[in-house]
Amino acid sequence: MLLIGENLNIMSKRIGEAIRQKDPEPIRKLAIAETEAGMDMLDINLGPARKDGPEIMQWVVKTVQEVTDLPLSIDTTNIEAMEAGLRVHRGKALINSISARSERIEALMPLAKRFNAGFIGLTLGAEGIPRDANERGLLAAQIMAEAAGYGIPEEDIWLDPIVLPVNSQQIQIQGCTEFVMMLPELAPNSKSTCGISNVSNGVPGHLRGILNRTYLIILKRYGMFSAIADAFDGELREIARGKRPGLESLIYRVMDGQEIDTSSLSIDEIHYIKTTKVLLGHTLYSDSWLEI
Secondary structure, three states: OEEEEEEEEOOOHHHHHHHHHOOHHHHHHHHHHHHHOOOOEEEEEEEOOOOOHHHHHHHHHHHHHOOOOOOEEEEEOOHHHHHHHHHHOOOOOEEEEEEOOHHHHHHHHHHHHHOOOEEEEEOOEOOEOOOOHHHHHHHHHHHHHHHHHOOOOHHHEEEEOOOOOOOOOHHHHHHHHHHHHHHHHHOOOOEEOOEHHHHHOOOOHHHHHHHHHHHHHHHHHOOOOEEEEOOOOHHHHHHHOOOOHHHHHHHHHHHOOOOOOOOOOOHHHHHHHHHHHHHOOOOOOOOOHHHO
């Protein structure tokens, strides 16, 4: 599974301050660290970038590409900043993201075509977050049809089901999972991705890692191509690279509805079983799910 490092984000106090002051060193150090951690791509998230967005985006893209050859995922809601970043990016960039809303399609798909960039197709429509896998499928079909009209090949589209926090949107987790299961038939030549850390957003910090890793395994089983993730979660990286087959097999058994004798399992393995049941909707979420 391909991994996109999520850590170069203006919401980080240290990185946000470095961007505002145009101090390149913290940005270079983080880009090097994410590269050395084994990421395949780096996400640059500047958010709305309202003030001097184009200039700042170009500066950040150039600063990062001074120290790494990895392609970049460019993440901002500022159209002018997106175009500026694409203009100076070396190699094939990824636009993060284009939703199924007409204003985003009309503004960004021409940029994807002009700069030969891939783009993340966010299954978000005019009515907001889709309610289930079928609505996600309809939005994905709309995105692909619009892209075809611009001459963008399907393999340049990375479909994103929008992973939502399990502590407030537990039922939506199943909708995301079912959508990923549909993709081989719906869009066999497209890619797929998601912000895996979103599943644990708002959850107590010490519980976030196991949620992210467990959901990665669930989605990986159904062919998820990539994930935007914490570059420095070593166990998650091992899972993505297929280095935890025993853990994957255990979670697959839970997914298949098998009864598992936990008497010979470690506490860590039992925690993964409990977390899988929460993400499958078999157990209601609470902050104490591992203790029940």
